Amino acid sequence: MAALNIVSGLIMLVKDKSPDIAILRTMGATRGAVMRIFFIAGASIGVTGTIIGFAVGVLFCANIENIRQSLSRLTGTPLFDPTVYFLSRMPAEMAPGQVAAVVVMALVLTFLATLYPSWRAARLDPVEALRYE
Amino acid sequence: MNEVLRLEAITRRYREGEGQLEVFSGLSLAVNAGEIVALVGPSGAGKSSLLHIAGLLEAPTSGEIFIEGVAVSGLPDTERTQIRRDKMGFVYQAHHLLPEFDALENVVLPQMIAGRTRAAAAVEATRLLDVLGLGKRLTHRPSQLSGGEQQRVAIARALANKPQLLLADEPTGNLDPRTAGGVFDALIAITRSQGLAVLIATHNFELASRMDRILQLHEGRLVEGMPALHG
Numbered sequence: 001m002a003a004l005n006i007v008s009g010l011i012m013l014v015k016d017k018s019p020d021i022a023i024l025r026t027m028g029a030t031r032g033a034v035m036r037i038f039f040i041a042g043a044s045i046g047v048t049g050t051i052i053g054f055a056v057g058v059l060f061c062a063n064i065e066n067i068r069q070s071l072s073r074l075t076g077t078p079l080f081d082p083t084v085y086f087l088s089r090m091p092a093e094m095a096p097g098q099v100a101a102v103v104v105m106a107l108v109l110t111f112l113a114t115l116y117p118s119w120r121a122a123r124l125d126p127v128e129a130l131r132y133e
Numbered sequence: 134m135n136e137v138l139r140l141e142a143i144t145r146r147y148r149e150g151e152g153q154l155e156v157f158s159g160l161s162l163a164v165n166a167g168e169i170v171a172l173v174g175p176s177g178a179g180k181s182s183l184l185h186i187a188g189l190l191e192a193p194t195s196g197e198i199f200i201e202g203v204a205v206s207g208l209p210d211t212e213r214t215q216i217r218r219d220k221m222g223f224v225y226q227a228h229h230l231l232p233e234f235d236a237l238e239n240v241v242l243p244q245m246i247a248g249r250t251r252a253a254a255a256v257e258a259t260r261l262l263d264v265l266g267l268g269k270r271l272t273h274r275p276s277q278l279s280g281g282e283q284q285r286v287a288i289a290r291a292l293a294n295k296p297q298l299l300l301a302d303e304p305t306g307n308l309d310p311r312t313a314g315g316v317f318d319a320l321i322a323i324t325r326s327q328g329l330a331v332l333i334a335t336h337n338f339e340l341a342s343r344m345d346r347i348l349q350l351h352e353g354r355l356v357e358g359m360p361a362l363h364g
Contacts (some may be wrong), residue, residue, distance in 0.1 A: 020229075027290075
């Protein structure tokens with residue numbers, strides 16, 4: 001889902017920035033340079049999102065029992081009532097291997113997601129982009 | 134005189150429905166270093182297309198483009214891009230400045246694309262903007278500049294990499310007559326001082342008459358001189 005958001009967001013960015021891309025091409029920026037700009041933009045979003053997701057996910061797992069108790073106090077309703085679920089505390093086990101796999105997968109997916117919009121930006125015809133400005 | 138740009142027997146056809154629209158055919162022109170040439174003609178005559186072809190942004194259907202005597206129309210995109218970067222500058226009717234950057238950064242950018250360091254680029258950008266009367270507007274963003282100032286920054290940007298050829302498509306078309314005259318004077322002064330070859334498409338016959346030569350694009354042919362209607 002996050003990768004799809006990056007694809008759609010970057011495609012809109014490319015469309016919005018078409019005249020600017022065209023001007024960069026008239027200045028002598030190569031297609032590769034334009035592709036790198038949008039790849040770096042997409043990858044930056046992906047890396048930032050992954051780091052934030054990793055930090056929030058780890059903190060959430062490490063403190064899940066405290067969060068459950070806080071929410072129970074806040075709402076006045078026992079969440080995951082031990083008399084129903086037979087759980088004295090919320091179980092959460094972090095497997096470093098799985099966490100690493102998720103992080104790597106998120107990064108790879110976001111990098112892949114940036115490729116198509118970046119390619120579209122690089123292929124943009126500057127004449128067409130400027131003609132309708 | 135050194136010939137900077139030569140177009141030889143250029144034909145351009147566009148696909149239109151099932152047929153083809155021929156904008157011009159067998160068209161030839163040359164612009165020498167230090168020469169300022171006006172390209173006039175009615176809307177839709179193909180002035181912008183001709184500038185795009187001269188600027189290697191659009192391929193002609195047939196014919197050859199020579200930049201400083203070298204045939205370039207058959208070169209791959211990377212080499213045509215390099216020629217644009219090193220030898221050409223573009224000014225459009227709209228300034229097309231990057232809105233997130235200030236005036237100085239907009240002029241620094243093409244130099245950094247050409248591989249110059251930011252510090253060296255900033256020195257040249259400051260000099261150019263100063264010559265164009267914008268020495269006190271360096272840190273202003275395009276939205277904080279007037280139309281005439283925006284177009285002066287666009288001129289500075291086009292000249293930042295010391296091109297041999299300047300292509301301008303209606304550079305004063307969005308400006309009122311007084312501002313247009315000021316921007317045009319600045320453009321002429323700076324390009325003359327650098328000995329550039331300049332090709333300017335314009336509707337403004339008064340400005341065209343102040344250039345070295347006038348080429349009229351009419352019904353796909355180029356003829357020297359002003360349209361008969363305007364004497």
